[in-house]
Amino acid sequence: MELSVAHPVTTTNTPWSDRYALRAHGMKSSAIRELLKLIEDPAIISFAGGLPAPEVFPVAQIAAAAQRVLTENAASALQYGATEGYLPLRELLVRHMARYGIEVTPANVLVTAGAQQALDLVGKLFVNSGDRLLTEEPTYLGALQAFTAYQAQYVTVPIDEEGLCTDRLEEALRAGPKFLYVLPNFQNPGGVTLSLARRRRLVELASHYGTPIVEDDPYGQLRYEGSHLPPLVKLDAEHHDSACSGRPYRGGVIYLGSLSKTLAPGLRIGWMVAPEEVVARLVQMKQGMDLHTSTFSQRVACEVARGGFLDRHVRRLREVYGVRRDAMLAALARHFPPGVRWTRPQGGLFLWATLPEGFDTSELLREALKEKVAFVPGTSFHPNGGGRNTMRLNFSYARPEVIEEGIRRLGGVVARHLGA
């Protein structure tokens, strides 16, 4: 038989993207991830990453847990496991969430490789090429990376000190987004918290327009002042008839949690909460993605967290990070020039600074790196462009005295930049 198709003449010097038909994607390398590499230079004071403080990792507890797991259950802890996740861990997460107002059963919980995998699963569940998604502006860069891999488009609603501006939400919902992605607590990158009134309004509008909500809550437990506000998944359950306690959860919210900020990111343990039928579909997808999350990590995390340790450890983190937040706010007041505004987060890991219009924080970063201090320029968090005069500052990683020194350096760079 004769060859019936034309074959391009290629050599091994031809780039793969020219030799082979790769899938279209709108992904850029993450500025955050590239910057993470800088942290390996110990001379740099980094406010860039979203790194927890390593000095509060519960190392002794994790070491003891690893030994116990391998002494008592090695054959299971090192073997393949169920895609849904380790049942005792899912039960523990259910009890833990109940203290924050979320009433579900282990059948509503899927363990994931960090909350980042949960975002990828959300993309796979919903997004066809060109679909519109509704996000806050700015929003979490990692979510944009996950969704953009499925060729999503974005409709955005701005945030202010009370979180997503619900008076702008209805117009955005009319654009027919596949879902509404929101970080209600200590938003990444804004540092702001969605007020109770706006939470209610958001749930009401999303329900009215038939738009599911993806509630991303990696820091909700890390509150340094004020009172815990009910999560959207709870308000949504109340809004519908499934609010009656004891009924299975059937609402329109997928809730995402994580142990990365409350135990350690290196274990890569996150979770999703959804109605049972949705969990069943997500389980099918996760089977094809990685079979299951590391059984060893899951068992170690479960062993560390149980017996009330997770709650005690969260109380300790609140103290440590609260001091760091205060240190950063005080340093900003001392060292940043007039004309720069910043948010005052009640919890979480980040605050958000805004320079006067017309200034570009990407240029500023180059100068800042010469002074050995780093942050993430705000443009990275804007799916449709904008935010050139903004920056995200992390306050969880550096110790208070280092925060003071870093903000002093950065303040000098900003002052020169504004004066120039």
Place this chain on the structure above:
Amino acid sequence: MELSVAHPVTTTNTPWSDRYALRAHGMKSSAIRELLKLIEDPAIISFAGGLPAPEVFPVAQIAAAAQRVLTENAASALQYGATEGYLPLRELLVRHMARYGIEVTPANVLVTAGAQQALDLVGKLFVNSGDRLLTEEPTYLGALQAFTAYQAQYVTVPIDEEGLCTDRLEEALRAGPKFLYVLPNFQNPGGVTLSLARRRRLVELASHYGTPIVEDDPYGQLRYEGSHLPPLVKLDAEHHDSACSGRPYRGGVIYLGSLSKTLAPGLRIGWMVAPEEVVARLVQMKQGMDLHTSTFSQRVACEVARGGFLDRHVRRLREVYGVRRDAMLAALARHFPPGVRWTRPQGGLFLWATLPEGFDTSELLREALKEKVAFVPGTSFHPNGGGRNTMRLNFSYARPEVIEEGIRRLGGVVARHLGA
């Protein structure tokens, strides 16, 4: 403003798939994963899963490694890490692969959450809805799950005792598949090994048609007889000018490896080998998928594997699994009725049995489960249907005496089935 779109009347009793526009997908729940749940019934003798034998997990070494990692490097081992993977582990994998004929650098290696995540990455790299992929028939069910999530279609080439029938390959390549997915060593599920002559022919044809190859090799080291054959990634490099040693790898093969079968699946450590530019793109994708594979797992795996332990452990596994393969072959000869054929694998975890035409192993499975013995019906491994009279049998998990008893029971069921 008036509401401008119609809103369907839904209640929380309406299924999510009717309430919200979920993404189309062709996924069915995995028969393998569902069957894995049966293994929790200790009375069942399971030849179904692809489980390594837990009694040869290097538990003491893993426990010691976990302690060393947490004593010496807890701050890094529990923190976020680079998406590419832990550099010393990538270096170790490069040295390890060199002993099997693969000459690459750490820049060609991406660490993944098991080889299953590598398959998901391959799907994300290549597959748009409706794209055709070329696979062996039968082929690995987990690969079909990964690719089908991207709405792939399949063009297949049958296998025989020498692996993929390369005399049928050219016709399939003319259908314009995005890539050719192949398991050359101890194929899952067939248990057959691609001969050297066919390896050369396959590389030649794929190169001629400009079709990239995805070479999945989770068991390549587990050979119980015969000599190691050069991997496709090596033959492809030789076929092109990049064969000259010292040149960076630029060939048309993506190679997938795993520590799941040689150390422990619960750690979830796999890897991909590809040209540097492809690794860069895969890294972007993996960032959005899970940020990185567990740093703790990676460091523990690296600490266990180093100093020659991995090679020593592989030698031990070859002995243990070789005995089990022989036990299953002997038991099949003793207990299976005439008219049933099976493959004689030189390595790996599986063999493949074929009943006479017209018999249905899915029906047989129901009867077998009553006798407390399990396998996977062959249809699961056929992307376009077929294989109803075939079954996959795993010989790595059960001890030899249990294999004998299980095959005795299964032989009885088969004999009754054929006689009926």
